[in-house]
Amino acid sequence: MTASVITASSLALGHVVYLRLEGACCRWLSDIQAATLLKEEDLDAALARAAEAVAENEIIDPYAVAVEIRDGRIEPLSLRERIRAHGPTTGDAKIALSRSAA
Amino acid sequence: MYRYDEFDHRLLSQRIDQFRDQVARRLSGQLDEDAFRPLRLRNGVYLQLNAYMLRVNIPYGLLSSVQMRRLADIAERYDRGYGHFSTRQNIQFNWPRLVDIPDMLAALAEVEMHAMQSSGNCIRNITADHLAGIAADEVADPRPYCEIIRQWSTLHPEFSFLPRKFKIAVSGASRDRAAVHVHDIGIRIVRNEAGETGFHILVGGGLGRTPVIGKTLREFLPEADLLSYLEAVLRVYNRHGRRDNKYKARIKILVNDLGIEAFAALVEEEWQRLRHSALRLGRADIERMKAHFPRPDYLPPANDTSEYEALRRDDPAFGRWARNAVFSHRQPGYGIVMVSLKRSGRPTGDMRADEMRAMARLADEYGFGEIRVTHRQNLVLPDVPLHRLPSLWRELAALDLATPNHGLLSDIIACPGMDYCSLATARSIPVAQAIAERFEDLDYLHDIGDLSLNISGCINSCAHHNVANIGILGVDKRGQEVYQITLGGSSGDDASIGKRIGPALPAEKVPEAIEGIVDAFLAEREGDERFIDTYRRVGDQPFKERVYA
Numbered sequence: 001m002t003a004s005v006i007t008a009s010s011l012a013l014g015h016v017v018y019l020r021l022e023g024a025c026c027r028w029l030s031d032i033q034a035a036t037l038l039k040e041e042d043l044d045a046a047l048a049r050a051a052e053a054v055a056e057n058e059i060i061d062p063y064a065v066a067v068e069i070r071d072g073r074i075e076p077l078s079l080r081e082r083i084r085a086h087g088p089t090t091g092d093a094k095i096a097l098s099r100s101a102a
Numbered sequence: 103m104y105r106y107d108e109f110d111h112r113l114l115s116q117r118i119d120q121f122r123d124q125v126a127r128r129l130s131g132q133l134d135e136d137a138f139r140p141l142r143l144r145n146g147v148y149l150q151l152n153a154y155m156l157r158v159n160i161p162y163g164l165l166s167s168v169q170m171r172r173l174a175d176i177a178e179r180y181d182r183g184y185g186h187f188s189t190r191q192n193i194q195f196n197w198p199r200l201v202d203i204p205d206m207l208a209a210l211a212e213v214e215m216h217a218m219q220s221s222g223n224c225i226r227n228i229t230a231d232h233l234a235g236i237a238a239d240e241v242a243d244p245r246p247y248c249e250i251i252r253q254w255s256t257l258h259p260e261f262s263f264l265p266r267k268f269k270i271a272v273s274g275a276s277r278d279r280a281a282v283h284v285h286d287i288g289i290r291i292v293r294n295e296a297g298e299t300g301f302h303i304l305v306g307g308g309l310g311r312t313p314v315i316g317k318t319l320r321e322f323l324p325e326a327d328l329l330s331y332l333e334a335v336l337r338v339y340n341r342h343g344r345r346d347n348k349y350k351a352r353i354k355i356l357v358n359d360l361g362i363e364a365f366a367a368l369v370e371e372e373w374q375r376l377r378h379s380a381l382r383l384g385r386a387d388i389e390r391m392k393a394h395f396p397r398p399d400y401l402p403p404a405n406d407t408s409e410y411e412a413l414r415r416d417d418p419a420f421g422r423w424a425r426n427a428v429f430s431h432r433q434p435g436y437g438i439v440m441v442s443l444k445r446s447g448r449p450t451g452d453m454r455a456d457e458m459r460a461m462a463r464l465a466d467e468y469g470f471g472e473i474r475v476t477h478r479q480n481l482v483l484p485d486v487p488l489h490r491l492p493s494l495w496r497e498l499a500a501l502d503l504a505t506p507n508h509g510l511l512s513d514i515i516a517c518p519g520m521d522y523c524s525l526a527t528a529r530s531i532p533v534a535q536a537i538a539e540r541f542e543d544l545d546y547l548h549d550i551g552d553l554s555l556n557i558s559g560c561i562n563s564c565a566h567h568n569v570a571n572i573g574i575l576g577v578d579k580r581g582q583e584v585y586q587i588t589l590g591g592s593s594g595d596d597a598s599i600g601k602r603i604g605p606a607l608p609a610e611k612v613p614e615a616i617e618g619i620v621d622a623f624l625a626e627r628e629g630d631e632r633f634i635d636t637y638r639r640v641g642d643q644p645f646k647e648r649v650y651a
Contacts, residue, residue, distance in 0.1 A: 009149060009153075011128070011129065011200065012129055012199065012200055012201045013153075013199045013200065013201070014149065014153040014154035014197075014198065014199055014200055015152065015153050015197075016152060016153075054135075055131075056131075057128070057129055057130065057131040060135050060149070061135075061149075078581060079520070079529075079581075079583065080151070080520060083151060083152070083520060083521060084151055084152060087152060088152065088521035088522060088531075089521055089529065089531075089532060090449060090521055090529075090531045090532050090535065
């Protein structure tokens with residue numbers, strides 16, 4: 001199954017965040033597994049919510065990322081976005097991203 | 103090294119206060135991202151793939167042990183415990199938070215470091231030969247001139263909005279170790295027939311999507327005219343450089359479009375207006391700057407180097423390291439030690455905070471508290487008494503900093519690539535690691551001999567792949583990482599641009615391809631030819647046959 005999530009960077013902290021819609025609320029979380037899966041027809045509305053977060057100086061550069069569900073987990077289709085979700089594939093950066101709110 | 107005076111400290115302090123205010127206004131929304139972006143870039147702050155990145159200048163690659171300890175502290179406190187030394191003799195922190203960056207800059211300022219103009223369309227960090235002041239083949243120490251240029255270019259009011267970034271490198275030796283031929287301006291210190299010190303000025307070199315070897319702009323520029331002449335070059339570039347197309351905005355494009363003679367004529371015309379201005383360097387100006395780089399208090403050569411001699415003769419591991427990583431020093435009784443940051447399983451050029459502290463301690467205990475950063479992403483301990491080399495080697499080996507691969511195939515330059523960089527089209531670090539693993543056998547490496555291998559994760563060529571003997575460029579082909587191989591590049595006195603040898607390869611085929619290239623070299627080599635010599639003699643056909651058989 002393919003879908004999309006909305007990603008951005010936290011303005012204050014710089015790290016990668018994903019949009020989670022909770023009714024009227026939206027949160028920007030570091031864990032892609034917590035992101036809201038979106039169908040194509042929902043993207044514009046979600047990006048509009050992201051634009052609000054930009055205006056509120058919470059995030060920068062939001063955009064949609066194509067993902068698939070593999071073994072119950074959200075996985076970006078592109079390598080670039082997998083690196084953004086999981087961190088560098090090599091080296092001293094053993095990512096232990098905070099799974100808390102951005 | 104250069105010691106800040108009150109003016110320098112005040113400039114930094116004001117700059118940090120200004121940036122702190124800019125960050126606060128960005129976070130509050132008073133500045134939007136379009137307004138803030140050029141301001142943060144001007145302070146060395148990028149937004150990369152995973153996080154912000156802070157690039158800190160290390161002017162002409164010169165670090166004190168105090169500064170290295172502070173970099174370690176910053177890595178631990180504000181980042182993820184490590185830093186990355188770049189091909190422009192800078193250090194990059196990959197995980198700072200914007201809210202912390204003003205405090206990071208303040209911590210750097212306390213040890214006379216900063217990040218101004220490490221990014222943006224301005225004159226960047228001035229780079230130099232990492233053996234400045236200590237090399238046996240030196241004409242003159244480039245560091246005083248680098249510092250003069252650095253001070254002239256910092257916050258220069260005319261050159262803060264250039265068409266594009268501008269990079270200057272200075273070499274003071276008969277052999278170029280600063281890659282001057284591929285910089286926007288390359289400066290070689292020379293002497294004329296009368297024995298006067300001056301500069302051979304190269305212009306329009308560069309890499310990236312349009313690699314170009316720089317051309318001679320002036321054969322001999324008198325010492326006193328250094329700044330006025332540079333000002334003239336920058337004015338011509340600023341006035342005529344393209345601003346309509348980011349990919350055509352470097353000075354190399356302007357020089358190519360005008361032709362070197364026409365460009366030189368424009369510079370000459372501008373220079374005549376500036377030549378006798380306040381930019382003219384007096385003897386006192388130059389001597390005052392040279393006084394910041396005095397010769398250390400070298401001791402006479404030790405009477406007893408028997409342990410060193412015996413170990414070099416009898417211990418194969420030490421002998422190999424001494425032959426590979428220790429270079430002749432102009433001071434009798436001393437050696438220059440190359441410290442490789444190209445270690446098995448580690449990204450090239452990366453160093454953890456504990457390793458930085460260890461290097462600082464070694465610099466204090468074995469030298470005069472100084473460390474150099476090379477543009478090949480390695481470090482140098484510049485002044486080590488020969489009789490202390492065995493002890494130093496044991497300490498470096500215990501820290502995994504004694505890999506004897508300087509100048510060899512596994513001394514790979516690799517940019518951070520798509521693991522970190524938002525511009526990258528492919529990863530470079532894993533490919534570098536796979537190649538290094540394939541060539542772990544030191545006997546084999548040493549048999550191959552001098553061979554530069556550089557990997558860039560995109561066309562911008564931050565790893566200088568265009569001027570490597572073997573260059574690798576990672577690109578994206580319909581969502582897959584593939585790698586183009588070039589051969590025959592060189593960054594030194596015989597600078598040349600590498601030529602692509604065939605279709606790009608998937609990542610898993612690259613180590614095997616490199617092995618094929620090395621096999622072809624060993625089959626074709628005559629005598630003790632270097633790889634580049636063999637390639638230039640036989641052409642690329644033998645290599646293509648091995649890679650694409």
